[in-house]
Amino acid sequence: MASDRNTPTERPSGDKKSGPKARSAWAVTRSVWYAMFIREAVSRTMADRMGWFWMIAEPLALVAIMTFIRSFVSGEGLIVNAEFIPWLVVGLMGFHLVREGMMRGMGAVKANHALFTYRQVQTADPVIVRNFLEGMLRTFVFLLFIVGALLLGIPLSPDDALSALFNWFSLWAFGLGLGLTLSVVATLVEEVDKIVKMISMPLLIISGVIFPINHLPHWLLEYLMWNPIPHGLELLRLGFFEDYHVVKGTSRLYLWFFILLLNAFGLMLHIRFSHKLKAK
Numbered sequence: 001m002a003s004d005r006n007t008p009t010e011r012p013s014g015d016k017k018s019g020p021k022a023r024s025a026w027a028v029t030r031s032v033w034y035a036m037f038i039r040e041a042v043s044r045t046m047a048d049r050m051g052w053f054w055m056i057a058e059p060l061a062l063v064a065i066m067t068f069i070r071s072f073v074s075g076e077g078l079i080v081n082a083e084f085i086p087w088l089v090v091g092l093m094g095f096h097l098v099r100e101g102m103m104r105g106m107g108a109v110k111a112n113h114a115l116f117t118y119r120q121v122q123t124a125d126p127v128i129v130r131n132f133l134e135g136m137l138r139t140f141v142f143l144l145f146i147v148g149a150l151l152l153g154i155p156l157s158p159d160d161a162l163s164a165l166f167n168w169f170s171l172w173a174f175g176l177g178l179g180l181t182l183s184v185v186a187t188l189v190e191e192v193d194k195i196v197k198m199i200s201m202p203l204l205i206i207s208g209v210i211f212p213i214n215h216l217p218h219w220l221l222e223y224l225m226w227n228p229i230p231h232g233l234e235l236l237r238l239g240f241f242e243d244y245h246v247v248k249g250t251s252r253l254y255l256w257f258f259i260l261l262l263n264a265f266g267l268m269l270h271i272r273f274s275h276k277l278k279a280k
Contacts, residue, residue, distance in 0.1 A: 028120050036112070036121075036129040044133060055141050059092045066210050079212055081243035086149065086156045091209040093142045094168070094236045098175040098229055099200055100138065101131045105179015106196060109187045109277055116278040123277045124270040127183045131176040139168070156240070164239030170252075171232045173259045180266025187277055208233060214247040225249045228258040 023031075045052065066088055079087050105127045112126040149156035158164035186193040204210065207229040213221060224230065225247065232255050234246040270277070 029125075032120050032125055033129055036115070036126060037133060040126075040129055040133050044137070055137065056144065059089070059096060059141075059145070062092055062210070063088055080245040082237065082241040083155065085154055086240065087237060087244075088210065089145055089149065089156060090237050090240050091233050093138065093145065094171050094233045095204060095207060095209045095229065097135065097138045097168070097171050098178070098232070099203070100134050101172060101175020102178040102182060102196070103200070104130045104134055105176065106182040106186045106193060108179070109183045110280070113278075113280065122270070123184075123274050124180060124267060127179050127266075127270075128176070131172070131179050134175075135172040138172075142168075158240045159242035160239045162239075164236060167232060167236040167239050170255060170259065171229075171236065173263065174228060174232060174255065177259055177262025177266055181262050181269060184266065184269040184273055184277065187280055188273065203227075203229070208247065212247075214245070221247070221249070228255050231255040 063085065067085060108126040108130045109123055112121075115121045115126070116123065146156050182192065182196060186196065206213075206224055207227060208214075208224075213224055213230065216224070230247060231250050231252070234250040235252055235255070238244050238246055
């Protein structure tokens with residue numbers, strides 16, 4: 001019968017209503033990262049009213065102490081084709097970028113454990129967001145140091161801006177790889193967190209941050225250069241001082257080998273132990 005052609009359970013093809021379009025995985029990830037970034041930024045900059053002060057005061061205090069010590073120690077030729085204060089500032093800024101990326105990334109999983117109740121949030125997300133935020137803050141602080149040094153007549157502007165920027169990014173990527181790897185290991189094995197905090201200060205000394213390591217005995221220098229951080233710091237300094245003599249054995253390839261290795265290994269650990277990290 002004609003009256004039976006369109007029953008209430010049937011719709012003509014032209015009247016079909018489509019539901020809401022499903023978002024792609026990348027769109028969901030962007031939304032998660034944006035929300036977490038705003039959360040971390042507010043917490044990082046507003047929770048502690050002295051937060052900005054300490055980000056600037058810590059490297060400034062180290063520079064002041066080392067300059068004071070330097071005034072009592074001879075040896076102007078220890079650093080070739082670079083003044084001591086700019087050389088020291090560049091090294092401190094680069095090292096703090098790596099250290100803070102490692103330390104804050106290491107604690108990101110525990111600090112954001114409550115967010116894992118949402119299935120869209122993966123365990124690697126807070127580590128990536130924290131490192132991105134830390135990189136932005138450290139870059140801003142470094143720019144403040146450069147502007148302040150230039151106003152005081154201290155030559156701290158990079159001679160090769162593109163090289164300096166790439167090497168700065170390389171140090172950030174290395175800190176991200178350390179953060180991704182240690183965030184899993186330190187969450188599953190709590191003693192690792194204490195060990196990493198203990199070695200952070202010796203790492204400052206043996207990475208050539210506050211004194212040049214190229215004048216150490218060759219046999220000792222060979223062992224110290226197994227550490228990728230001096231490679232990144234020397235390359236960063238080379239971007240600021242074009243005639244600077246880097247430590248023998250400095251290699252960008254060696255640095256990026258560790259960057260790619262740590263980032264890939266860290267992401268694989270997050271995939272492998274995702275359920276354990278969320279249950280911790």
